[in-house]
Amino acid sequence: MEKYLYIALFAPLAGSIITAFFAQFPKTLFTGIFTSFLIFVSFISSMILLNYVDMNTVVNVEMMDWISAGNLSIPFGFVVDQVSVIMMVTVTLVSTVVHVYSIGYMEHDESFNRFFSWLSLFVFSMMTLVMSDNFVGLFIGWEGVGLCSWGLIGFWYKKHTASWAANEAFIMNRIADLGMLMGLFLIYWNIGSLQYDIVFAQIVNLDISTVTWIGIFLFIGAMGKSAQFPLHTWLADAMEGPTPVSALIHAATMVTAGVYLVIRCGEIYVLIPEVGMFIASLGAFVAVFAASMALVNRDLKRIIAYSTLSQLGYMFVAAGLGAYWIALFHLMTHAFFKSLLFLGAGNVMHAMDGELDIKKMGGLYKAMRPTAILMSIASVALAGIYPFAGFFSKDKILEVAFNDGSYLLWGALFVGAGLTAFYSFRLVMLVFFGEKVHEKLGFHPHEAHTFVIYALTPLALLAIVAGFFEHSFHEFTTQLLANYEFTLDHSVALVLIFATSAMALSGIAFAVYKYKRGGFSENIEQWGVYKLLSNQYYIPKFYEEVIMKPFTALSRFAWKSIDVKIVDATVDMIASIIYGAGEKARKVHSGNLSSMLRWMVVGIIALLALAIFYRPMV
Amino acid sequence: MITLTHYLVLSGILFSIGLVGVMKRKNLLMLFFSTEILLNAVNVGFVAVSHYYGDLTGQMFAFFIIAVAASEVAVGLGLLVLWYKKTGSTDLDTLNMMKG
Numbered sequence: 001m002e003k004y005l006y007i008a009l010f011a012p013l014a015g016s017i018i019t020a021f022f023a024q025f026p027k028t029l030f031t032g033i034f035t036s037f038l039i040f041v042s043f044i045s046s047m048i049l050l051n052y053v054d055m056n057t058v059v060n061v062e063m064m065d066w067i068s069a070g071n072l073s074i075p076f077g078f079v080v081d082q083v084s085v086i087m088m089v090t091v092t093l094v095s096t097v098v099h100v101y102s103i104g105y106m107e108h109d110e111s112f113n114r115f116f117s118w119l120s121l122f123v124f125s126m127m128t129l130v131m132s133d134n135f136v137g138l139f140i141g142w143e144g145v146g147l148c149s150w151g152l153i154g155f156w157y158k159k160h161t162a163s164w165a166a167n168e169a170f171i172m173n174r175i176a177d178l179g180m181l182m183g184l185f186l187i188y189w190n191i192g193s194l195q196y197d198i199v200f201a202q203i204v205n206l207d208i209s210t211v212t213w214i215g216i217f218l219f220i221g222a223m224g225k226s227a228q229f230p231l232h233t234w235l236a237d238a239m240e241g242p243t244p245v246s247a248l249i250h251a252a253t254m255v256t257a258g259v260y261l262v263i264r265c266g267e268i269y270v271l272i273p274e275v276g277m278f279i280a281s282l283g284a285f286v287a288v289f290a291a292s293m294a295l296v297n298r299d300l301k302r303i304i305a306y307s308t309l310s311q312l313g314y315m316f317v318a319a320g321l322g323a324y325w326i327a328l329f330h331l332m333t334h335a336f337f338k339s340l341l342f343l344g345a346g347n348v349m350h351a352m353d354g355e356l357d358i359k360k361m362g363g364l365y366k367a368m369r370p371t372a373i374l375m376s377i378a379s380v381a382l383a384g385i386y387p388f389a390g391f392f393s394k395d396k397i398l399e400v401a402f403n404d405g406s407y408l409l410w411g412a413l414f415v416g417a418g419l420t421a422f423y424s425f426r427l428v429m430l431v432f433f434g435e436k437v438h439e440k441l442g443f444h445p446h447e448a449h450t451f452v453i454y455a456l457t458p459l460a461l462l463a464i465v466a467g468f469f470e471h472s473f474h475e476f477t478t479q480l481l482a483n484y485e486f487t488l489d490h491s492v493a494l495v496l497i498f499a500t501s502a503m504a505l506s507g508i509a510f511a512v513y514k515y516k517r518g519g520f521s522e523n524i525e526q527w528g529v530y531k532l533l534s535n536q537y538y539i540p541k542f543y544e545e546v547i548m549k550p551f552t553a554l555s556r557f558a559w560k561s562i563d564v565k566i567v568d569a570t571v572d573m574i575a576s577i578i579y580g581a582g583e584k585a586r587k588v589h590s591g592n593l594s595s596m597l598r599w600m601v602v603g604i605i606a607l608l609a610l611a612i613f614y615r616p617m618v
Numbered sequence: 619m620i621t622l623t624h625y626l627v628l629s630g631i632l633f634s635i636g637l638v639g640v641m642k643r644k645n646l647l648m649l650f651f652s653t654e655i656l657l658n659a660v661n662v663g664f665v666a667v668s669h670y671y672g673d674l675t676g677q678m679f680a681f682f683i684i685a686v687a688a689s690e691v692a693v694g695l696g697l698l699v700l701w702y703k704k705t706g707s708t709d710l711d712t713l714n715m716m717k718g
Binding site: 590591592593594597598601 | 637640641642644649710711713714715
């Protein structure tokens with residue numbers, strides 16, 4: 001089985017490296033097909049491993065020693081257990097679809113080959129992240145996906161906004177990574193190892209305050225990667241990247257790495273329920289906070305990005321309350337329908353020549369029926385309607401919140417579910433139905449390639465049926481993860497399910513009803529609430545005024561006053577003294593033997609004088 | 619009575635004469651003469667000290683210096699002849715190809 005592990009891990013890397021050699025050349029279709037094929041191979045290997053792993057068999061290999069100095073020993077080790085194999089299958093499946101989709105989506109891009117190289121490298125980093133059996137390997141993957149995210153958000157680096165967004169994402173993640181590193185240092189300091197099994201076995205022996213700090217620091221890392229408040233602004237700006245990137249990295253895989261970390265460290269968080277409660281509360285807050293911003297946004301991709309943010313909040317609620325398998329389940333189903341939604345949005349965006357304002361679309365159903373159907377499926381799944389995937393996972397999260405007795409969290413998630421349904425169908429209605437605004441503006445939409453549509457069908461299928469795997473999923477993952485005990489009455493649970501479904505349905509119905517009649521009137525935009533939401537609660541503005549501007553001023557001061565006037569001046573002075581001395585002394589080199597001899601004599605006399613008069617202290 | 623001091627003073631005087639010659643003379647041939655004076659000044663010192671201490675090492679060294687000086691002059695004169703054929707002058711001031 002080790003063979004399959006290595007294939008699953010290294011096939012994407014091989015694709016990336018080989019494709020990188022073609023990066024400078026104009027488009028060669030081969031690179032797209034080749035990398036897609038290798039990712040598919042990786043997917044097949046992951047599936048084989050999924051079948052192989054069970055209660056007693058976990059694949060754990062140590063590829064080689066990596067760092068061993070003194071007591072520190074960190075091998076390159078990989079583990080395929082119930083959690084990582086689920087992540088592997090999810091990641092490779094979505095990646096395969098996204099790769100095939102990108103062949104169509106990027107077909108006219110001059111950097112076609114470079115795109116596939118980055119994308120495959122991302123898959124490799126993500127696989128390293130989920131498969132590593134120690135925290136250092138996880139951190140390497142963590143940074144690797146950050147780097148690839150940077151390269152792909154800023155893929156169209158000639159566009160200023162794109163490179164700005166790439167840097168923003170990278171810097172925000174760096175801030176959070178510092179927290180994560182502190183957590184890793186604390187673990188190493190107190191336990192002396194970074195292997196998962198050793199750490200989790202010994203964590204119970206530690207002081208509770210130390211464990212609390214470890215939990216907090218690790219969660220700070222997770223907050224950055226998963227774009228939780230207050231480090232959330234980068235995710236919406238990251239939509240500057242190509243749409244397949246948004247689907248793969250900023251919806252399905254990378255942003256869920258934070259959730260994965262919390263799930264993986266479940267045995268740490270079990271010991272510190274206060275931190276878990278904080279995680280859950282933050283998650284619930286973000287779930288509503290992000291959903292509210294999605295209500296009014298007019299940018300197709302940003303709406304979906306906020307929706308991702310909100311769903312990540314849901315996952316953190318489950319993870320924070322200790323229902324790790326449910327968090328993982330929602331992570332998986334969300335990966336399917338959210339990437340489907342994004343890729344559909346990519347089709348729409350292409351059809352509209354890159355236009356993203358949903359108010360300028362309308363009535364696209366006629367021109368692009370398959371995409372419309374796929375996106376509707378994804379939206380229904382996102383809204384959480386039976387029998388679609390989102391229903392099962394999201395409903396479970398609400399149940400968990402209720403079961404835990406945190407009715408406030410439950411209330412927030414309940415409202416969030418209604419908002420989710422509303423904004424999803426606001427998007428669908430404005431884009432595909434209603435008045436054909438795009439005709440007036442002179443757009444001629446066309447459907448994407450047939451193979452692109454076919455590539456999306458696996459995701460659509462999973463968005464519909466993934467929920468029915470709930471029981472086997474539960475059985476499979478709880479072999480490793482702590483089980484979550486429901487103490488709710490069956491009837492109460494049933495009432496909850498109906499209430500949530502009713503909430504979601506009414507959200508959908510309201511959106512359909514309202515936008516069928518032309519939507520809200522224009523003067524809603526004058527409302528204070530609307531302005532607050534459409535400006536993202538003025539948080540980006542706040543960051544700019546309070547952090548960026550003073551920091552820029554400080555940097556400018558350090559540059560103009562400290563660096564130029566003190567540091568540079570000192571270095572320049574030393575250089576100019578030596579230079580000036582050389583300028584003066586070069587007269588000695590007249591080439592005239594007599595004067596050279598004279599200088600020699602002077603030297604001899606000086607040395608003699610030194611020898612005679614200088615007595616070193618003995 | 620001639621003591622070691624006399625010899626050493628003689629050696630010093632000879633050395634100074636040679637040094638002045640090396641610094642002042644512009645003719646390459648004269649430079650060679652001055653060099654010989656320098657070397658032989660040292661020889662006088664070596665032999666005198668050797669005799670005074672009764673140690674033959676100094677005298678042996680003087681022979682070495684004489685041999686080395688002879689070969690040095692042979693090579694030097696050869697180069698000098700070549701230089702004269704090339705430029706028609708043995709003036710030291712024309713020898714400044716290494717000017718920096």
